[in-house]
Amino acid sequence: MDEILGQVLRSAVWERLDMLTELANRADAPSLLSVARSELPRLTEGWRAMLSAHEPDEKGNCPVCSSRWRQQKAPCPVWRAAYEHLVAGGLAPQQPPRHALRRATAGAR
Numbered sequence: 001m002d003e004i005l006g007q008v009l010r011s012a013v014w015e016r017l018d019m020l021t022e023l024a025n026r027a028d029a030p031s032l033l034s035v036a037r038s039e040l041p042r043l044t045e046g047w048r049a050m051l052s053a054h055e056p057d058e059k060g061n062c063p064v065c066s067s068r069w070r071q072q073k074a075p076c077p078v079w080r081a082a083y084e085h086l087v088a089g090g091l092a093p094q095q096p097p098r099h100a101l102r103r104a105t106a107g108a109r
């Protein structure tokens with residue numbers, strides 16, 4: 001992918017995220033419900049697709065984040081970000097206790 005196309009793609013994604021944030025902050029309840037019904041499945045599918053690519057291999061390394069010279073042990077930064085944003089950051093009813101968080105991010109997979 002050339003540099004311009006990459007830039008266009010990244011801008012489009014940032015704009016989409018900005019639009020969703022704007023909607024979450026300002027839309028009335030019926031519009032928000034409609035957006036949530038259409039956009040939440042797209043967002044969860046996006047996370048699933050991204051996380052599937054970052055599933056650890058049989059040696060416990062992320063195949064995407066690892067290079068020939070440096071192996072990235074699971075959980076890789078993508079999985080850590082997912083945990084941070086989806087579990088620790090607000091969707092979960094409460095923060096897990098500190099020891100549970102450490103165990104989850106230490107990654108014995």
Ligand SMILES: [Zn+2]
Nearest residue numbers: 054062065076
């Ligand atoms: Zn990864």
